[in-house]
Amino acid sequence: MSQIRLMRPYISFDEVEAEMREIFDSGMFTRGQHVEAFRKEICAYTGAKFTHLATSATTALSVCLKLLGVAPGDEVIVSDFSFPATANVVEDLGARPVFVDVSLDTYNMLPTALRARISQKTKAVIAVDAFGNPSGMHEIAAICKEYGVPLIEDAACAIGSSEQGLRVGNIADLTCFSFHPRKLLTTGEGGAITTNSDDWAAWFDVKLNHGASGMLGYGLDFIEQGYNYRLSEPQALMGRVQLRKLDVIVVERNEVRAEYVRLLDDAGFVPQQRAANVVHNVQSLVFRVPQGVDRDALITGLREDNIETTIGTYCLSGTTYYRERYADVQSNAERLQRETITLPCYQGVQVKRVCDAILRRSIRA
Known part of the structure; x- marks a missing residue:
């Protein structure tokens, strides 16, 4: 009897073969037309003002915490029903993940539990769209706004979902997607960050490009310590094909x-x-x-x-x-x-x- 797999990717080689050949012929494997087009298309799809691509949802979450200045002694509130990466990125920075219980129905963060755990040490909240379900995310966002705490939406599973007519990617202050093979849209590995903040987008432009900004006479000007969390051209092409459907x-x-x-x-x-x-x-x-x-x-x-x-x-x-x-x-x-x-x-x-x-x-x- 044939095996029934848990998941099958929604992409075939035939869908990308011609354009993949163009990428190989050009030798432009990074920072090419597909990367920039994919960024713009995610913005158009989600309604977010800015998109930055990353190597995974984990690196996306990590860099968002660094943007917010999370450091040892800080606390970050985390949905307790999730993959360990949601808490590991907090622990990695020396901060404490403060676990908030979830609904037995939606599996998402309980608003009452969130209120009870916000403190003077709370630097951010990471709320998870459990299995792509954004139910209650607007209420969580309202509580975060009330307390002046930034909301990071761990939307690793949630591209294509929406609440109250707003697509995931345009609800929280920062949203992180995954393009892992188990996801509806896969680039093999990969991720993305969306935000509507001009200042944060400018920060990502620099930090996700090794800290480079502008050119000197002999090359790039490195004004910050930064990272290479970039998605490649072949990956971006795969993402674009799936986003259309x-x-x-x-x-x-x-x-x-x-x-x-x-x-x-x-x-x-x-x-x-x-x-x-x-x-x-x-x-x-x-x-x-x-x-x-x-x-x-x-x-x-x-x-x-x-x-x-x-x-x-x-x-x-x-x-x-x-x-x-x-x-x-x-x-x-x-x-x-x-x-x-x-x-x-x-x-x-x-x-x-x-x-x-x-x-x-x-x-x-």
Whole structure:
């Protein structure tokens, strides 16, 4: 029986072959026409004023924290249900990640929990669009504005999503995207930062180009310490091709989600919830398993059926490193790590075969 993969990229070599050949023929592998076009197209798509490309969402988050001057002794509030990179970038700068619990329905940061954890030491808030779901992001942004704390939206999964008619990338002060192979838009590895701040955009222009600004008579003028977090021309071309069809992809993934929900509802599998004013790109299709079902055993059993699944994601405060360092485990996030499962989701996936296997394995569990 053929394997059902968890994810398939939405790009083929045929779509990029001709223009990729032009890149190779020109020898322009970096800082060429596709990089600049991709930046402009992300701005046009999200509504953000500025876009800067990066090597990953992790480097994007890191450089945003450096922009805000995060340093040892500072605190950065972090959504507790996410991939460890969300907290690691804070720890890397010697600051403390302060974990905020999440909703058992949307999996996103709880506004009441955020309010309770803002302090004089809070330098920034990193709120995660769990699996691409931006539900509640405007409320989080309003709280951050009230307290005068910059909001970084960890939108690693959320390109193509929106809330209240605004696309992700144009809600928070700073937004960071990922273009990893598991994402709807992939460049192999890669990421992007969007902002509407002229001053911050000028800072990124320098810092993301080795600290260079302008020219001297003999070459570049380096006015800052900086980084090379650039995306290449072939990567940018891949991104452009997928961005053109992103809205269609989002529609298709929601159709697949609806079929899963229909087939699993009676068995007690609860899908991630989203607000009525949200368009969710369904970056990952995540359910909470019914009470009494062993989630880990279910994943193992489905693997035996040649169906790839995985956990939702991690309770950051409950990982060995952060549990031992801060002893600040958040209960909802810990429960979601234990109870969530991610199912294969893409156009053409055999939904009935997956659901039949889930129902059979769930009874055994």
